[in-house]
Amino acid sequence: MDPAATADPPGAAQPSPWAPLRARAFRTLWIASGGAAAPGDGRGRLRRPAGGCGDGVVAGAVLMPRLARALSPTARLTWAGAVFGAGMLALAGARSPAPAAISLLPVGAAWIVVIAGLNAAVQSFLPPWVRARALSVYQVVFFSATAVSAAARGLIADHLGLSRAFVLAGALLVAGAFSGRWWSLREVAAASRQPVDFWPDPAEGAAAGQGGELSAPVPPGAVLVQVRYEVPEQALEEFVRVAARVERSRRRTGASRWNLYRSLEEPGSLVEQFTVADRADHLAQHHERLTSADQSAQERLRSLATQVHAARHLVRVPAVRALGVAE
Incomplete structure (x- = not known):
């Protein structure tokens, strides 16, 4: 995210106490859909290609500054969600390590774009005096969602099979990505959250x-x-x-x-x-x-x-x- 400006433009939106939870809802959807799904099953069939996901994370981190300049936060979230979902769908059809590794490259890149982007957006949105408390709630919800969704994904994979679980996750991610058309993130780059002392002593x-x-x-x-x-x-x-x-x-x-x-x-x-x-x-x-x-x-x-x-x-x-x- 770009550093916050030192002053708000006229009529700038004020920070809402629900903003961190809205951002967390987007991130929870990612976790529930694909983030908690380790690239492998109980027999380790897809564990070797998991390095492709790590390589994608590195590539995504390198691309993030360019993406931040070219796209709005909502656009980055939409495109990353679509790419992540497409990668999950491709992973569902992989029958050997090479295609699985290739499909995990965009998944890793999209993952870091969303996670790092939302973290930066929430931190820049929150005023300093309440930032630590709000981020603690943010992280509690994140790790709770990770634990619950990991268990849920395991149950789904047990009943439907690993490939179908990936198809379901990919479809949900693609559908959820385009919810940004109606539920966009608030632009906060131009809003200053530094305290001002304008009331009389x-x-x-x-x-x-x-x-x-x-x-x-x-x-x-x-x-x-x-x-x-x-x-x-x-x-x-x-x-x-x-x-x-x-x-x-x-x-x-x-x-x-x-x-x-x-x-x-x-x-x-x-x-x-x-x-x-x-x-x-x-x-x-x-x-x-x-x-x-x-x-x-x-x-x-x-x-x-x-x-x-x-x-x-x-x-x-x-x-x-x-x-x-x-x-």
């Missing part, structure tokens, strides 16, 4: 009336953040659309709940409200978790309002007994 923002928090002691527990916007009627529909992007930004960076309310007494007055686990989590939103895509969405939302009031930060009042107040 908590203490300075409060003093300036920009919605920061004063540095007074804050009791433990959830923090409820409220931001009030005055929105003209003609901008209301666009405001609500952009607010959906802001909701994804708030939730992705730590909010557990988010809502947008409209005043019955003042229809042009809307209140955004979201909850974070505690003050430390909210400070992380300020300084560590926001990207330029988040900044673009939030600035666009504010531009649609004629006035944005200072944010309010609320904490839950402890129970009466905990305060020592008589009932």
